[in-house]
Structure formats: structure tokens, C-alpha cells
Amino acid sequence: MSVQLPTSKLGRTTVEVTRLGFGAMELRDSSIKWPIEDTDAEILLNRVLDQGITFIDTADCYGRSEDFIGRFISGRRSEFTLATKCGCIPGGRDWTADNLKRGVERSLTRLQTDYVDVVQLHGATPDDLNQEESLEALIRMRDEGKVRWIGASTSTPHIETYTEWGSFDVFQIPYSAFSQENETQITDASKAGMGTIIRGGVAKGHPGEGKGTPDRWALWEKAGLGDLCQEGETPTTFMLRYTLSHPEIDTVIVGTQNLDHIRANVHAASQGPLNNDIYIEAKKRLELLT
């Protein structure tokens, strides 16, 4: 039995997504540092859906991630909104129309679906793009029904430029308590009607419980944020709720290979934003340090 997760309409799209999403990069393949067996990937992806998460993010260059989604949960396609990314080639990026089209076709085959809800340019800067060719390729695929909405995985200062272009429906943006440089841009993009998908929202998990490093988490100790945790709250779930406290974030895609971490994240997200006094205090302590 899944708990009720808060949801948000993904910007100007018509889909409602859970504010906790799942980042499927962690299911890359057996050549990376943290390999995953097929059976574990099957259990994990089904658990994500069983726990009520309705948004999954992947990419054509995440090793076996798209294959796993296709093999293990394409039969449950109506239960989730699916976002992928395009533009990768081995060792780099290629934003030509041919490569974007080839990438999306390959994704659809692996994902065993006729359409993805969102396709995102995987890190293109405005200067990288032959604007007409790349965007026209995406729009053509949208017209053909292969993708429903188009987006960009990006950060400031490109968010502002892309918002002005007005062509994208969603942005994927890095943001967390430790990395707040896109905070106002998230608000501005959301107010302009863009869906906001956040990555990095738990800073890879607290060292020891997740895969974050002491370096990445240095601000946690310096700001004494552990004092602000409620009973039963871990540093990682506190971080998740901090991220979810930004009101203009539609969904935070957290990756994990760990079933207990899915449960903990779902529980934390179901509690909603941090208590306002705690959020303000955490913000104040972090601001003093940055």
C-alpha cells in the first residue's frame, strides 16, 4: 500500500507528477562503480511505482537504464510520466537533427513505448545549438507523437535564454541546500510556465548512508544542520525536504539503488516541505556561510 505523495502540475504540460520523482541514472550498467543485477533493477523499478512515484527520468546515455525500464515496467506505462534525454554520442554531444532523431528512436525502442512524455536536450548551451535545426527536430518529433513535450537539462545563465526563446516546456535544473545558485531562476522559469525538474536534490546522499562525499557535505557540519533534524529524520531526508520546500519545484528526481532509501524518500516527501521555522533557520545558517 503506497502513501499519498504530493503532486504538482508539470508547468504548462498537462501532466500531474509526484513531487518526488525517480532518477534512473543509478541503473546505468555493470561497468560503473555501483553495478546492479537485472533482478534487482526489476524489483527496484517496480517498487518505485508500487510506492506511488509517478515520474521517472532517464537518458539515452545511461547505459542499461532505458533497457531496464522497457523490460521491467513498460507493461505499467500508464502509471508513470517518462522523461528521457537526447544529444549524447560516445565521448560527447551532437545536436544535429539527425542525431537527435536517432537518439529518440533508439530510446523508444529500448523503453518499449510509442512515446516519451518529455525529451530533454542533455546539457546543450544556446551557443551549441543550431537553434532552428535542433528545435525543429524536436518539434517534428512532437508533431509525430513520439514525444509529448520538449525540454532542456540546463542551468543558469542558459535558463534565462531558453525561457526567452519560449520553445521548451520543461527544464531540468540542479538545486539543493548546498547548491542554491539556480534558486531564483527556478522561480522565474516556473512563473513563465516551464515545468521544473530538479536533480542533485539530496547531494548524492549523506556520506555513510548514501554516496555523497564529506567534501560535498562539508556545509552540513559547518551550518550545524543536524540540530534541525526531527526525530527519525536522516540528513538525506532532511535535504530532500529542504529541496521540496522550494515552492516552484515540480519534481525532484532522486536516484537510488536501495529499497530502504526509496521508502525513506517516499516517507519524507509525503511529509511535504520542512516546517517553515526550520526552513528559515536552515536558510539563515547556510547564507551566513556562503
Ligand SMILES: NC(=O)c1ccc[n+]([C@@H]2O[C@H](COP(=O)([O-])OP(=O)(O)OC[C@H]3O[C@@H](n4cnc5c(N)ncnc54)[C@H](OP(=O)(O)O)[C@@H]3O)[C@@H](O)[C@H]2O)c1
Ligand atoms: N546533466 C543531467 O541531465 C543530469 C546529471 C546528473 C543526474 N541527472 C538525473 O538526476 C538524477 C539524480 O542524480 P543526482 O546526480 O542528482 O543524484 P542525487 O539525487 O543527488 O543523489 C543520488 C544518490 O543519493 C543516494 N540516496 C538517495 N536517497 C537516499 C537516502 N534516502 N539516503 C541515503 N542516500 C540516498 C543514492 O545512493 P544509494 O543508491 O546508496 O541510495 C544515489 O546514489 C539521475 O538519476 C538522473 O536522472 C541528470
